[in-house]
Amino acid sequence: MAGSSHGHGHTPAAWTGVIISFIGFCVAGAFMVMANTVGFWAGMVLILGGAVVGGIMKAMGLGADPKPLKMADGPLATREPAGAES
Template sequence: MSSSGHGHTPAAWTGVIISFIGFCVSGAFIVLANVPGFWAGMVLIGLGAVVGGLMRMAGLGSEPKRAAKPSPAAQVRPQES
């Protein structure tokens, strides 16, 4: 699984780090019973997803996997009798 390169890009790392900080902020403010602080953390979580997506579109993420093309031998049709 580690050979797939899933998540090993600057875009993925940045998005996850921002979202993790938002998760920590939301968790801390829930314990402190501070509703605006909780929602600020939730906004950070969404911001992490947006920043990661923008960085990926800017070329700092991995290319999407494309379906493998069938080999020419697989495209040969059997002859009709």
Template sequence: MAGSSHGHGHTPAAWTGVIIAFIGFCVAGAFMVMANVPGFWVGMAIIALGGIVGGAMRAAGMGQNKRPQREVRRSEA
């Protein structure tokens, strides 16, 4: 399992969501240093927008497919 790769976040939806959230983090951080409260909250809104955009892209089929659940077999003792 440690060496296996199941596309861990390597999708357009994941990359887009993370990039938007990173930009929001930078905006919020810059405005926090400048002590500009409204600008800080704009950055926080951009971070939330990253999650929304990533989720919407995943719903549109640009995200990772869900892996089927493994069936758990109980041994009879």
């Protein structure tokens, strides 16, 4: 899996969304430990903002192109169902 080249998440939209969400996670965690409710919810808004920004950037064409899923070739793809034997 480490050598796969299907480009999972390697787009500007994905990187930006994850970085913003990670910063929000750190902010929310820090303010939760400090028992500051307003700061915690500000971090939660940042987390959601990361998802929104990533989605907008993907809609602008900076995300991965959707690719149709392919069926696996091999013995499992050609096997008959267990109840089909006569």
